[in-house]
Amino acid sequence: MFGRRTDRQTSAPTQSDTEEMGSDEMATRSVPGKGGSGGTGVAEPAAEVDDGQHGFGIDIGGSGIKGAPVDLKGGHFAAERLRIPTPSPSTPGSIADVVANIVGSFGARAGDRAIGVTFPAVIQHGVARTAANVDSAWIGTDIDALFTARLGRRVHVVNDADAAGLAEARFGAARDVQGVVIVVTLGTGIGSALLLDGKLVPNTELGHLEIDGHDAESRAADSAREREALSWEKWAHRLQTYFQTLEKLFWPDLIVVGGGVSKKSQKFLPLLELRTPIVPAQLLNDAGIIGAAVLASEEAPATVR
Numbered sequence: 001m002f003g004r005r006t007d008r009q010t011s012a013p014t015q016s017d018t019e020e021m022g023s024d025e026m027a028t029r030s031v032p033g034k035g036g037s038g039g040t041g042v043a044e045p046a047a048e049v050d051d052g053q054h055g056f057g058i059d060i061g062g063s064g065i066k067g068a069p070v071d072l073k074g075g076h077f078a079a080e081r082l083r084i085p086t087p088s089p090s091t092p093g094s095i096a097d098v099v100a101n102i103v104g105s106f107g108a109r110a111g112d113r114a115i116g117v118t119f120p121a122v123i124q125h126g127v128a129r130t131a132a133n134v135d136s137a138w139i140g141t142d143i144d145a146l147f148t149a150r151l152g153r154r155v156h157v158v159n160d161a162d163a164a165g166l167a168e169a170r171f172g173a174a175r176d177v178q179g180v181v182i183v184v185t186l187g188t189g190i191g192s193a194l195l196l197d198g199k200l201v202p203n204t205e206l207g208h209l210e211i212d213g214h215d216a217e218s219r220a221a222d223s224a225r226e227r228e229a230l231s232w233e234k235w236a237h238r239l240q241t242y243f244q245t246l247e248k249l250f251w252p253d254l255i256v257v258g259g260g261v262s263k264k265s266q267k268f269l270p271l272l273e274l275r276t277p278i279v280p281a282q283l284l285n286d287a288g289i290i291g292a293a294v295l296a297s298e299e300a301p302a303t304v305r
């Protein structure tokens with residue numbers, strides 16, 4: 001039920017999944033069911049998470065739902081991440097069950113702060129407002145309320161690119177950058193995060209700018225590159241148009257490019273000619289989980305509503 005189909009998988013990826021698909025190792029290490037574990041390379045010992053410095057983040061994607069305790073000061077996982085395949089159909093109820101399983105499997109290590117969750121749609125005060133790459137049944141769902149009721153503890157849902165962008169601003173490629181930063185995630189769709197002096201302006205949805213009569217993500221997302229088997233040069237040409245439009249409209253001080261394909265940024269970033277500095281994201285697969293945990297700890301009270 002998650003979005004468009006691609007040639008590569010039966011359940012179409014969201015931004016988060018496209019990031020993950022960039023790593024073959026990650027795909028084979030994913031373990032179905034409760035108690036399985038998908039590594040991230042940040043396999044620290046599973047310390048007790050009770051020192052007030054930890055939150056918990058979950059990243060909902062089209063093929064996998066991933067969660068980990070997060071060190072909110074250090075900006076990294078505090079224990080190894082758990083990944084459970086996204087159920088099909090991906091109804092709000094079945095996804096809520098997986099989210100509850102993931103949090104439950106960490107026991108006390110999930111801490112007692114509000115749980116942060118990413119979702120690939122506009123999330124206005126906890127309510128999904130769009131469904132570009134997810135089932136339209138999600139539109140109007142108060143995901144905050146649904147997950148909070150299912151888990152019996154406060155859950156705070158945010159847009160996936162906003163979470164990733166916030167994480168890059170705090171701990172990654174845009175750390176300590178003042179002024180206007182735009183983080184763009186290239187995956188199934190195009191996600192965006194707009195930051196001013198490190199503060200997030202949520203739900204910018206700049207992947208849906210209309211350019212030359214097209215929804216930008218339908219031409220310039222990484223899924224378009226794959227679907228149309230575009231060469232790096234051809235895809236870079238489309239990205240050039242996209243990023244040029246962004247800089248014409250927003251005059252950012254920095255553009256950060258995330259999504260799984262950013263691991264291959266050397267193939268396309270050098271082909272772009274922009275006046276704005278443009279750099280690859282640094283936190284990659286971890287950004288959504290980390291950003292969601294940070295946003296939840298700062299925006300949501302820990303108590304159940």
Ligand code: BGC
Nearest residue numbers: 015120121122132189190191
């Ligand atoms: C959605 C955004 C999302 C992005 C990346 C877009 O199609 O509209 O909300 O952030 O995809 O997943």
